Amino acid sequence: MLHTPAPTDIAATDARVRPTTTAPREYVHRAALAEVFLTADWSRTDEAHFTMKAQWPRGHSFFGPVGGTHYDPMLAAETIRQVGALLAHVGFDVPLGHQFLMWELNYRVQPSRLPVGGAPAELRLDVTCSDIRRRAGRLTGLRYEVLLSENGREIAGGDARYTCTSPEVYRRLRADRLAEPLAAPAPTAPVAPRRVGRRDDFDVVLSPTERDDRWRLRVDTRHPILFDHPGDHIPGMVLLEAARQAVHTLAPVGRAVLPVAMDATFHRYAEFDSPCWIETEPAVGYPGSAERLVRVTGRQDGEILFTSITTVADLPTA
Template sequence: MLQTPAPTDIVDSEALRGLTTTAPREYVHRAALAEVFLTAEWCRRDEAHFTLYAQWPRGHSFFEPVGGSHYDPMLAAETIRQVGALLAHAGFDVPLGHQFLMWELNYRVTPALLPVGGAPADLRLDVTCTDIRRRAGRLAGLSYEVVISENGRVLATGNARYTCTSPEVYRRLRADRLAEAATAMAQEPPTASVEPRSVGRHSEFDVVLTPTERADRWQLRANTRHPVLFDHPGDHIPGMVLLEAARQAVHTLMPGGRPVLPVAMDSTFHRYAEFGSPCWIETEPAVDYPGSPERLIRVTGRQDDEILFTAITTVAELPS
């Protein structure tokens, strides 16, 4: 039987290539096995270089193909996020249960290489770690770059930066919020949603924006019962929910409601998104690139009169 490598055992991926299984869900901070995109194949090239593998499903309950034909670029964002968690546990001996705070997450995809084929996309991830920071011998933070390829063709690139802390320190820092989290997670989501088609969705269940009196401003709609966006209980709103809010916000600016690809996103997180306080999502007018089908839109999230996150998003219509 295939044995899951221990956290300190970065093994030669060739030993696992004959039989593919997902990475341990705990290593990528997911509760549902269906939400694990990384496989249990990984190897360390040297202290700062790793090779991992992933698979994107042809169909997904939330990250469904855009326009029914192209992989959702947000799969790249989630894959890059999962890489950081797995590296911490499997590559740098961070114990399970430690908490992570993502400060940056950026990606860019190649639209022409995103059509969904006749089988799931089996991907190679080449990872370079930079700015490896330790405190008392334990990993305290990490920056990393990821190149995602399929059959030698680069589908996407990206990078991220995070810090991590022990459960004990986290409880001291977040004691008041931890006490509020259970109540907040049980609250009903906002009753109103924008029209799902206006944000590229089919169901209100998947909408994360509540309309306001302004066409360029929404309230974040955090439905804690959503099985993908809220995969497990937590004391704050996950960063992927904020990125989805940015994606849906820019979709409203596209003419005719046609399917669009968020081909790139450069996001910076300034603080935790808390439950129990409205979070406002705002867009700035789109900037067109002369001679290019791409448009750039800045999305800002604010909470309690402070900037929560920014996401500079580049969008383009589906390739013909």
């Protein structure tokens, strides 16, 4: 007979234990259940304060451990994004089908508290909302802050701002893009994976140019994580990954580095039918610190798509 032991934090005789489930995938705008990091355990303190729970997997096909030892900080970015969607639906009664436009997303992690342990990271998320905007009683946008902690210790924090629109308004705003679905663009040649901290061409979102500080955004809609479901524009998380990979090129090949902080601002939709260019400016160091700060800008058709200020640090050795 095969015996599978229960996790040690669950008492087999306690009938009051409620099995943990993920938040509904629809509420965090994901198609794949495996990509839902929030659980169905959330509560509201008042109009502007919520408590949520999340779980980070020890292994992931895309957001895998950096250097094999530390949680990928981009998990914090994706968790914060999912919080915003869940907030809208369960906290402010935004119907499913409404469209969300992220204008800002910022995070910072504490590298020394990111080592992957013997079980998935069980996180508490303390959420504070501000600048809550409504029209005719319906939420149209807000800003929110998230504090992520594990066993009472803060491991990351961040904030974001978005607006949301009804399907009818979105169809009017994007009429020219929704009239005829665009065919998926053919992926351009990738940068060498090790140059951007990846192992496989499939996970690379940059294509080389004649300059060392400029790349073309590589779009492959077959990627199951970055393009979890069909859309009429390139997702913001693809742009954040492009910023992370661009910053990684400044490190020696093969060295594991952590994007410990990112402040990203989005200015317009990233379209599929025109090249997007990713550019970096020289890294700036902090006096007395090993952290480096890099500005990344995305451009399309001569206009700025997004900017990010990314702080990178070497992987902690202990």
